[in-house]
Amino acid sequence: MAVLVAGVGYIGAKLVEDLLARGEKVVAIDNFFSTSRRAIERFCQHERFTFIKGNITDSRALSSAFSVAPISTVYALAAQASAHPAAATPRYTENTNLIGHRLLLDASKAAGAKTIAFASSFKVYGANLPPVVDESLPYGQFADLSHLSKCYAEKLLELYATTHGMRCLALRLGIVYGMGPVMKRDYRFITAPNKFCLQAVRGEQIELNPGANAPTGFIHVSDASRAMIDAVDEPLFAGYTPINAVTEVASVREVATMVATEAKKKGLPDVIIKLYGIAEPSSSGQGEQTKSVAPRPRVISSLGAPGERPRRTLWESLAEVLDYFKEAGGKD
Ligand SMILES: NC(=O)c1ccc[n+]([C@@H]2O[C@H](COP(=O)([O-])OP(=O)(O)OC[C@H]3O[C@@H](n4cnc5c(N)ncnc54)[C@H](O)[C@@H]3O)[C@@H](O)[C@H]2O)c1
CATH class of the missing domain: 3.40.50.720 (NAD(P)-binding Rossmann-like Domain)
Incomplete structure (x- = not known):
């Protein structure tokens, strides 16, 4: 079979x-x-x-x-x-x-x-x-x-x-x-976290819309x-x-910030995150949209509870993707 x-x-x-x-x-x-x-x-x-x-x-x-x-x-x-x-x-x-x-x-x-x-x-x-x-x-x-x-x-x-x-x-x-045998570079078909890594290597700014504040899986x-x-x-x-x-549950905005932080550690140029329609936090740290960020939901799966098997994390994996694009060169 x-x-x-x-x-x-x-x-x-x-x-x-x-x-x-x-x-x-x-x-x-x-x-x-x-x-x-x-x-x-x-x-x-x-x-x-x-x-x-x-x-x-x-x-x-x-x-x-x-x-x-x-x-x-x-x-x-x-x-x-x-x-x-x-x-x-x-x-x-x-x-x-x-x-x-x-x-x-x-x-x-x-x-x-x-x-x-x-x-x-x-x-x-x-x-x-x-x-x-x-x-x-x-x-x-x-x-x-x-x-x-x-x-x-x-x-x-x-x-x-x-x-x-x-x-x-x-x-x-x-x-x-994360890293797989097929790594896309075309922005129409690449997944958002990997795209942010490629943009960081290329020195491009990351543009986010208001939906980027919502927690997702x-x-x-x-x-x-x-x-x-x-x-x-x-x-x-x-x-x-x-x-x-x-x-893992996170917002796309948090993932972009993780990429910017990891890129800085790797000596890449500062990543600018441009937020369309998202108010920046005020000096008190409580911006209009920041206040309305939905709480992180708990995801339950019939496949088993988290922690039952080792899993990869965004933090470790985004660093690998940055290294990959850095070594392979940001160009197509
Ligand atoms: N990447 C993600 O973040 C994600 C998240 C949730 C669900 N999914 C789903 O997982 C599946 C695979 O996603 P992916 O990220 O590997 O996308 P992908 O675009 O890399 O893979 C899809 C493949 O299908 C092929 N394909 C497209 N149209 C076809 C057709 N008519 N006949 C034969 N082959 C065709 C493409 O050439 C491509 O190789 C999709 O159904 C996608 O919606 C992806």
Whole structure:
């Protein structure tokens, strides 16, 4: 039996690396929409890795992927994942994230794959989080099509679990960060914490909008990959199961400040953080917006309590990403 990884991008490449390391036979599919062929070449020499260049909206490409070997588990990470307005047309986002996911589920069902692990997002809860966030919290408000499409895909998983008896797991990943086998540099497709590191190395200012003050969930790319594999391995997860996958809660503004602090320690030029629509703290330290910063919510996950396994932290990992971009050079 083999596993199928749809989408060998920033997170998918780490997952492929980890699955190969645990001895799995891996089939992968990607259309190189936001990841270059070069990034995937490292795996192509591996004897247990087969790559199909193809679009998940193309049933024939999916059939080719499923005909390589019997597939037990599908890791669904192929998506137009970006909220950046210049990342893709709305039609591309809808085709991939709505139709593509349905076709992937149909192909999985036809091939007899038992488990689907879908890379959903912690953003399904919206921007204003209550004091406790567990998986029973209803969907919140959305600001872009990519994140909105996660609701459709999750409900699709629920439909296929109830109608076809498939095991459908939706990993609600926080903002993913840190060093992985595929490191993006295109600002349309790079994750915010890594982008701040690249900007610091390039001597650019970091621009933040008012939403940057809201606490949200983060997870290191290694922990995200591990959470997906652990969820698949967990026999208690049956039918449709949404699972929070967040290891730290912070605001994007705090992450930008961490990057600025680490950059200074590494002798990089001072990082200027430009805050659009966010009042700076007054001399008393209580600026208008600072006062209204929401308290840090507690995230509960059916995958286990924090502290049960070693996890990477933002502080240590951002320092590594800064070192990487510094050594590799800030230019593309
Ligand atoms: N990076 C994050 O912070 C984060 C957080 C939560 C959830 N997620 C989700 O995890 C998944 C992977 O995210 P990522 O950060 O690795 O993004 P990514 O853009 O690096 O990876 C997505 C991959 O899908 C491929 N792809 C796009 N359209 C395709 C299509 N039609 N057919 C085949 N392949 C296609 C891209 O080329 C890319 O390699 C996405 O669903 C994303 O929404 C990411």
